[in-house]
Amino acid sequence: MKHDESIVSDLSCWATMAVFVLGLIVLAVHLKAVQVDDAADYNYEKNRQSVRRVQTAGPRGRILDRRGRVLADNRRSFSIVCNASAFRKRSWEATEAAISGAISNVAVVVGRASPLTDRAIRRHVRQSLAMPIVAWRDLNEVELARFSEHERLYPGFSILETEERSYPNGSLACHLVGYVGRDRARGEEGDERFNFREFELCGRSGLELYYNGFLRGVPGEKKLLVDARGFTERERLVSEARRGPDLMLTIDADIQRVAEAQLAGLRGACVAMDPRDGSVLAFASAPGYDPNEFVPVLSQEVYTRYLNDASKPLLNRASGGTYAPGSTFKPITALAGLQMGYPSESKYDCSGLYALGGLKLHCARHWGHGPIAIREALKVSCNTFFCNLGMDIGTNAVINAAHAFGLGAKTGIDFADDRSGIVPDDAWKRKTYNEKWYPGDLAQMSIGQGMLLVSPLQMAVVVGAIGTGYLVTPHLKAGEPAQQRPLPFSKRHLDVVREGMRMVVAGGSGKRGGEGVETEVCGKTGTAEYGTAANRRKNTWFVAYAPANAPRIAVSLIVEDGESGGGTAAPKVAEVLKRIFNAR
Amino acid sequence: MQGSFRHFNWLMFVSMLALVATGTVAIWSAGNARAETVFHGMWKANLATAFVGLAVYFALAFTDYRRLLEWAATPAYIVAVIMLVAVLLFGSKVYGGRRWLWFFQPSEVSKLCIICMLARLFGDEGRRSFKWFALAILLVAVPIGLILLEPDLGTALTLAPAVLLMLFVARIWRKGLLTILAIGATVAFAVLGAVYEAEKPGVTEARREQILKWVPLKSHQLSRVKVFLFPEDDITGAGYTLRQAKISIGSGGFSGKGIGKGESNHLKYLPQSISMNDFIFCVYAEETGFVGSLVLLLMFGALIVPGAWTAVVATDGSGKLIALGVSTLVFAHVWTNIAMSIGLVPITGLPLPFISSGRTFLMTVMAGLGLIQSVSIHGRETKNEPVRMA
Numbered sequence: 001m002k003h004d005e006s007i008v009s010d011l012s013c014w015a016t017m018a019v020f021v022l023g024l025i026v027l028a029v030h031l032k033a034v035q036v037d038d039a040a041d042y043n044y045e046k047n048r049q050s051v052r053r054v055q056t057a058g059p060r061g062r063i064l065d066r067r068g069r070v071l072a073d074n075r076r077s078f079s080i081v082c083n084a085s086a087f088r089k090r091s092w093e094a095t096e097a098a099i100s101g102a103i104s105n106v107a108v109v110v111g112r113a114s115p116l117t118d119r120a121i122r123r124h125v126r127q128s129l130a131m132p133i134v135a136w137r138d139l140n141e142v143e144l145a146r147f148s149e150h151e152r153l154y155p156g157f158s159i160l161e162t163e164e165r166s167y168p169n170g171s172l173a174c175h176l177v178g179y180v181g182r183d184r185a186r187g188e189e190g191d192e193r194f195n196f197r198e199f200e201l202c203g204r205s206g207l208e209l210y211y212n213g214f215l216r217g218v219p220g221e222k223k224l225l226v227d228a229r230g231f232t233e234r235e236r237l238v239s240e241a242r243r244g245p246d247l248m249l250t251i252d253a254d255i256q257r258v259a260e261a262q263l264a265g266l267r268g269a270c271v272a273m274d275p276r277d278g279s280v281l282a283f284a285s286a287p288g289y290d291p292n293e294f295v296p297v298l299s300q301e302v303y304t305r306y307l308n309d310a311s312k313p314l315l316n317r318a319s320g321g322t323y324a325p326g327s328t329f330k331p332i333t334a335l336a337g338l339q340m341g342y343p344s345e346s347k348y349d350c351s352g353l354y355a356l357g358g359l360k361l362h363c364a365r366h367w368g369h370g371p372i373a374i375r376e377a378l379k380v381s382c383n384t385f386f387c388n389l390g391m392d393i394g395t396n397a398v399i400n401a402a403h404a405f406g407l408g409a410k411t412g413i414d415f416a417d418d419r420s421g422i423v424p425d426d427a428w429k430r431k432t433y434n435e436k437w438y439p440g441d442l443a444q445m446s447i448g449q450g451m452l453l454v455s456p457l458q459m460a461v462v463v464g465a466i467g468t469g470y471l472v473t474p475h476l477k478a479g480e481p482a483q484q485r486p487l488p489f490s491k492r493h494l495d496v497v498r499e500g501m502r503m504v505v506a507g508g509s510g511k512r513g514g515e516g517v518e519t520e521v522c523g524k525t526g527t528a529e530y531g532t533a534a535n536r537r538k539n540t541w542f543v544a545y546a547p548a549n550a551p552r553i554a555v556s557l558i559v560e561d562g563e564s565g566g567g568t569a570a571p572k573v574a575e576v577l578k579r580i581f582n583a584r
Numbered sequence: 585m586q587g588s589f590r591h592f593n594w595l596m597f598v599s600m601l602a603l604v605a606t607g608t609v610a611i612w613s614a615g616n617a618r619a620e621t622v623f624h625g626m627w628k629a630n631l632a633t634a635f636v637g638l639a640v641y642f643a644l645a646f647t648d649y650r651r652l653l654e655w656a657a658t659p660a661y662i663v664a665v666i667m668l669v670a671v672l673l674f675g676s677k678v679y680g681g682r683r684w685l686w687f688f689q690p691s692e693v694s695k696l697c698i699i700c701m702l703a704r705l706f707g708d709e710g711r712r713s714f715k716w717f718a719l720a721i722l723l724v725a726v727p728i729g730l731i732l733l734e735p736d737l738g739t740a741l742t743l744a745p746a747v748l749l750m751l752f753v754a755r756i757w758r759k760g761l762l763t764i765l766a767i768g769a770t771v772a773f774a775v776l777g778a779v780y781e782a783e784k785p786g787v788t789e790a791r792r793e794q795i796l797k798w799v800p801l802k803s804h805q806l807s808r809v810k811v812f813l814f815p816e817d818d819i820t821g822a823g824y825t826l827r828q829a830k831i832s833i834g835s836g837g838f839s840g841k842g843i844g845k846g847e848s849n850h851l852k853y854l855p856q857s858i859s860m861n862d863f864i865f866c867v868y869a870e871e872t873g874f875v876g877s878l879v880l881l882l883m884f885g886a887l888i889v890p891g892a893w894t895a896v897v898a899t900d901g902s903g904k905l906i907a908l909g910v911s912t913l914v915f916a917h918v919w920t921n922i923a924m925s926i927g928l929v930p931i932t933g934l935p936l937p938f939i940s941s942g943r944t945f946l947m948t949v950m951a952g953l954g955l956i957q958s959v960s961i962h963g964r965e966t967k968n969e970p971v972r973m974a
Binding site for chain 1 (some may be wrong): 597706707723749752753754755830831832833834835836837838847848850851852853869873874877878881884885888889892893895896901905906912915918922923926928963
């Protein structure tokens, strides 16, 4: 054997072997670092790029009246969705074109073009590729049947069952209940847990808006596994979305219906409230709209139609409309006077005209009421009496009384639209009109005219407070605790005004306000004039509470451009009260 | 034949079969993830190639390598060089390189031809003069130069360790070799340092240009070196592949996600063009985890350590050189491929033996291993004492 003569030494062979083993060990050590020590980090990275967390939307809670009757409901709705991953192409443009083409094909079967524009498809592909595209929302029965029959022919398209809002009573309490739109849920600031949030219904007005957070479905979560281009491969449900809680209201659908019937064909508002705890029983505004028209989406056409309607059906007059209170303000002036020491039996001789410099204020009875005391003045709604009284006690006294009744401030109702109105004073007038406060302004304010503005809701609170002696914060959600604030007026003075208001209904200007009501009603009419001298128009009010001795209902009602408070508004209030107090 | 099996290295053979099986499964998984259905059946092609490779393996194993070297080494070398020229002229262009001649890659085959040529020339007598050294360099430089023209830097680089080792153990002008090695290492470090200086944060554009003017790298090579030095800098661009490779390997964790369940691969985060070839280790490592990686390293160990052991038992220089050369070639591929997948070395395009889908290379490696087996069977007797007379 010439073994030893070989030019290649054994040492080199052994050394090579050692290098092999060493090299493999080096790899093993580094692989351990990557696959064992740092595995969690890489796994996190992997999930971050390939897992999309989606917040799913749950059905919204319903809105019920105080007896559980449904005002806002959910109904099953079927949509056709397109899964982008079935149309993957090499380029985004080709993918978009494929989706767009496929949707056009399905449109033939559905019988209606998809509302999706190419731009919307493009945006979806670029921004939320992993999510299904809703091509048709809320199919009708025929469309659903036609598509279901051919569904197999259109891979990538499927039916998605969701819930849509429905308002079973149509326009009933539409301003109160409000309507919904569709939006992506917004997360908390800095909350980046979710890559996508499903569209969900969200309140756009009324209680749907105010209690949006309450009604909203409890979101669920699903995880999408996406490939390198962002197409969804698989999905996994993490937690199911749940229905939001039902919102029960203090509203009584029956009373609401009567109140709305009184306003049918008119412009106006009516609020009925329990003055003891502030629970609102009716909250009507006319004209109204049918919120079902806004489902599944509020179309531009419908919105424009309502927006351009001169009678402003979208305006919620009950708490969002403000008007001069007219004579319904007189009880406040009366209380201010009594509090300042004006004797309740003191008489003022009404000549039918109150002149103050150049300003002439007429009484409803042009030839005058003659000598008249405060109760009688309320009963007949004597303008000159209250002008005189207001001038007697001064601006601050009237304003303080108005503030004591919560005028000029929000009522605090659980509702987005809660206008505070205006209780004008010197500072306000200087700021707004750059003019000082004249005595004439005080005279006007004393009889509820001029720059004074109140909402029908505020007047319901005011009239209720006169009846009970304390001011409540009105509320709409059932079961809320009553918030009461005593009035700064003595019972003796309140009783004088109550008596005056009883007389209004018993045989005064508002006698039709109690007609046929099986309990004693106290009230006050109001006929607020506005507009130019040539085109004088009247907003007619009636505010009332009942029963006279233990009030449990306060109503305020206004009809725009009516004849008179006693003639136009009072009988309507009587109808509402009859629904409440008369046995059926 | 009976006597032949006495020295047949079963460990090497079994580990080779195991690697072929592993590779077939990995190719199945990587191929299925691809959108193009033509790749779904690639594992079958791999298996078929392995069967042909096995035939070649046995044919070479049971032929006395000395006779083979004497008769075939020079013609094979010449044919290889001709094919390398031909591929430059007529080859089809794939991913920026002209590497394919009809159905195979001449550069892969030429690796084995160079090793055989060196083993034939420097195995028997001590040819240690500078003249022989110059010849050796020429013999290596011509095919490597042609390969670099394709360009296929990876192939050229993995050949270097095998060739240098062979020349070194054959004692061909060691001083010169060491000098070349030292110069090479210095240049490599200088290039790395220069790129680092040019690309580190806060370097002005002018100074960057000034430094890079002296760096002899093409733009794609420069970007790979940049990714190696600053892997986090451009994870959506140049650094994307390395990042995805590491995510893939790392997220496999200890025990992996299961065969055929690798997400980086199936969700196509790993670039599709390389997941079956140069980066197939990522697919494998994600699905089998650290356990699988270790098993793979052990299989390679069971292949190349016995390869080097064959050099110990072989009695003549040519046999030793072949055993060492082929083992080192395989080792260089394995080590560089896995190391680049985890960012230990810059990315270079080269396959992982047996696991990557590549028919020419699989055949080449199996043929090379057949030669080692031949050394194991025939190399224990000297040329002057034929087997039959023993």
